[in-house]
Amino acid sequence: MATYSTNEFKGGLKIMLDGEPYNILENEFVKPGKGQAFNRVKVRNLKTGRVIDRTFKSGESVEAADVFEMDMQYLYTDGEFYYFMVPDTFEQHQASPAAMGETAKWIREQDVCKVTLYQGDPLSVEPPPFTELKIVETDPGVRGDTSGGGGKPATLETGAVVRVPLFIDEGEVIKVDTRKGEYVSRVKD
């Protein structure tokens, strides 16, 4: 069983606390002039997303979480689960709706996602930060209005709804920032 000493703590390290996997967000070292040193960490529960504080005596060890991230290609959904493939090995993984969260509404088949595996199973799936998607439904475009002010809702081919400028038409392809859920630009063919 791998362990990490508090000396190795840093943002991004995955550790086990109370039997759950956590990601270290922040690590602060504090020590009185003479006496015990401590590491105060802010950690995110990788299953629930909850953020908590923990305090360790410096020099203590904690179990490493069997968690790693890898890029996988999205294959399809059977209506319940989502299937991903490791491009190099063709190994397939099945992600639950809980692991997918909001991700499903941004991805198309063959998109490459960042999948976090915990004990071999997908724990969370992140869409590509930027993606290009076709508009399947929106009000007709207002020609010449490039002010960008106001905007209107547009439904994308994956089901997501984003606000787009008034001049955008149905059938056009746009670039979207998936982390903010926002329109970035029009994509010219």
Next chain:
Amino acid sequence: MESLRQRARLLRQVRAFFDRRGVLEVNTPLLSRWGIPDPAIPSIPAEAGDGRRWLHTSPEFPMKRLLASGSGDIYQICPVFRDGEQGRWHNPEFTLLEWYRLGMEEQALAMEVCELVAELAREAEGPLANLESEPAVISYREAYRRHAGVDPFEDETGAIAEAAIRVTGTGGPLDWGRNDWLDLLGSLKVYPALGHGRPAVVTEFPADQAALARVHPGSPPTAARFEVVLGGVEIANGFHELSDPEEQLRRFRVETEERQGQGLPPVPWDPQLISALEAGLPDCAGVALGLDRLIALVLGCDGIGPVTAFPWDRA
């Protein structure tokens, strides 16, 4: 680069301060055959051709040997090493300013520290340029009462642990000792509240936190030890120095046992310090000051990074 220029200027000022007072600058070895067994001070070993040595964690022992051989007042500016201590205000290699004054007691030395602090703050022309040199003196007990709501001498360990858990959100396991909880409260609650507008001097530590200080008899007995806090950051720790070789030997042995108990690798204590104390250490007070911290604080930096040329990760 500008903060490194400022740092060089302030170092000159430190030397001028001691020069005016007739304190002699000395240099003692960084690598010694002997270390310090205190379990809270982690030493870094180094392998020399003729055996293991230790990078010093402070120049205290060889400086006391110089004092015992008649050096008179001395100071030293040197890098020291403490394994694993890395953070905003910590770097495993840092610069210590350590000095000893004959015939002084800890209160007088604490005042001298504050004079140096105020002088550097003025010279730096930073956010602390108008710092008062007259410190706010507060006992360890009063500091904890006022800023953490606990009595470090009287309260049950359980009550101190509860207070610490309230402050930190979640604490550590309940098998931590009394001093662990006090240290945690001190680091997160008490010290951050001290040393604003003027330096704070914390005095009258519990006797079991005496380290290398004499103990004032009394009820409860307290250590002849002080710390100076500036802007919530501890910058200096001083003692009316312990000169009793038997008591020093007893503390080394206790610390060695504590180390063993915590499963830490042994570090041999310095028998030459005991010989020096036997030969006779003149009555003196000594203090170690974290120079990187002081320089960072008077320049208005939020950590020692900007005044360290290459921090640990890039060293």
